[in-house]
Amino acid sequence: MSELSQKELEVFTSKARADKAINSLKGILLGINLDKQINEKEINELKKWVENHYSLIDRNPFKEFMTIISETVSNNISATETIEDLFWLCQKYENDNYYYNAVTTDLQTLQGICHGILADGIINEKEVRDLEKWLEQNTHLSTYYPYDEIRSLMLSIISDGIIEEEEILILKAYLNQFVNIESKEIAKQIDKETANINISGHCTSDPNIEFDGKTFCVTGILKSGNRSELESLISDLGGIPTKTVSKKTDYLIVGDNGNPAWAFACYGRKVEKALEMRKSGHQICLVHEFDFMDVVEDFK
Template sequence: MNSLGTLVVIILVSAIGIYFLLKSANNDSYKEKSKKPVSPKKYDSSKNIIYTKQSPRKDHRKFTSRAEADKAVNSLRGILEGILMDQKVTKGEINELNKWCVHNQGLGHMNPFKDFLHTIQHRILTESDKLDTLEDIYWLSQQYQENNIYYNAVTSDMQTLQGICHGIISDGVIEDLEVIELYGWIEKNKHLSEIYPYAELYKLLSDILDDGVIDDEEIKSIKSFFQEFVELNDKKLMSTIKEDTTGISFSKINPIEIKEPIHGKWVCITGELNKGTKETLYSRVERNGGVRKNNVSNKLNYLIIGGAGSPAWTFASYGRKVEDVISRQKKGHDIKIIKENDFYEYLERTGS
């Protein structure tokens, strides 16, 4: 091959090389432009999960909420166990519980978290016996953990009952058929027999339907009860119902009343009060000769339960002390459970 031919070959090879080099560069540029931008990754140390735009936080939380709830309850139970070990409650320990509340505020729409949050953020700040309140919270955490499936089933059924009552009273009128149908639902759900307010409502409806006649006063009694269990959004209607039931208290048909002087009787108070503090109520007990007791025992005569309607006990029976008393009653011990309103009625009745 002469020199001219060699030169032509070199030029052709060079041109081909440059062509493929430019094509490769253009392809790489196109691929880079066609890539979808990826958002910066975010790391959630509490769950060891990395979130991107393709795995939004809210979607993951929807699927991990149950695990998150269990983890939060375990954490709370551990904190409480640590605090209760020395049977003392310090300001620093209360602050730590408040931090737990802040950290788990997002779970506040769920039971039992709205119960925990309410009790820690409200009751524990106002009650002098903080140790007793913490033991209540610890008891509730045990109920959640040890009876998780049962707890959730009961919670669902009690919410249904609350919804039924809400629907019945929503127009301010209670028809006879509604009373009969409600009693039918109550009869079918006797597994709720030890849960507030099932037992009270069952007793109320049984007494009303016993004679086969539902009169106006009995309808007012049902409305009075519903006021304790249901809060309507229509404030005007609520006010009308309240006026309509003036002088009628559900507690008056409660089978448990104080019929004798409390002088020398042992009295314990539990739960959140409608009126004042436990210290104030204990003072009135002692002024009437009663003996203050902070814990349940076989010698206890009366357990007074607060009537504030705290959500902390709406779906978990009344609380650990009531559970304790019921257990002792079954063994033959004569301990009476009294509602706060009934006790105040007793004080007014006796002029003390």
């Protein structure tokens, strides 16, 4: 691409890039402030993040962001006050027309929240519980990546009311997939701490399933019957059963494997393919067998 056309492209996409950056920054601020304790590492991560978006400096409110963060670091202004000022700027910017739709905006905010939580390399119990509250308040993101994956993992963590260190490490490893930590020191620390954590996918929690004209595929060993019976049930309800996962697949039903967290590392190519499709933006919904049967009962 020529230098001129590259510049033209940057001008053409500047609004979209600015909106995405603001959505992410809003999430980062929310994530940093979840535990109401803001430290120097988190402020430094904010500073590095804004510096890496310097190309947007001519678009409001990035000039204000840079000024506020620079003054905080140089003049020892309260970190809490800084977060409040920055968040106010984000909300002010939201009054303009957004390039992205509401779902995309909220997904970008979610990614920012994950970034904010990991900004200092530490996840505490309050951050875990407040993240779960945010997820619960934004169930309109169900079926979208990575909302389903994060929410299902969160539900498995808090299901017994006790948040253990091993669960914190799993969450840290999982969120690290969606975040690009600017501080090399903290990024290296997180990678080291989670090096031995095995991350596997998770099914949609509380899925909203439609049958009429929708395509279903089944994988894994079922406990509620055999595949033929399940496929016949899908057909009776107006769905279309298939043997393979493709871009036309709306739902992949994952057979129960006895794991309450619904992890499916033991399953093969269908789940792996579905996960890769979700990461690339396809809205295939992974549904646990028992959740699917609950929905079927409701239909009956």
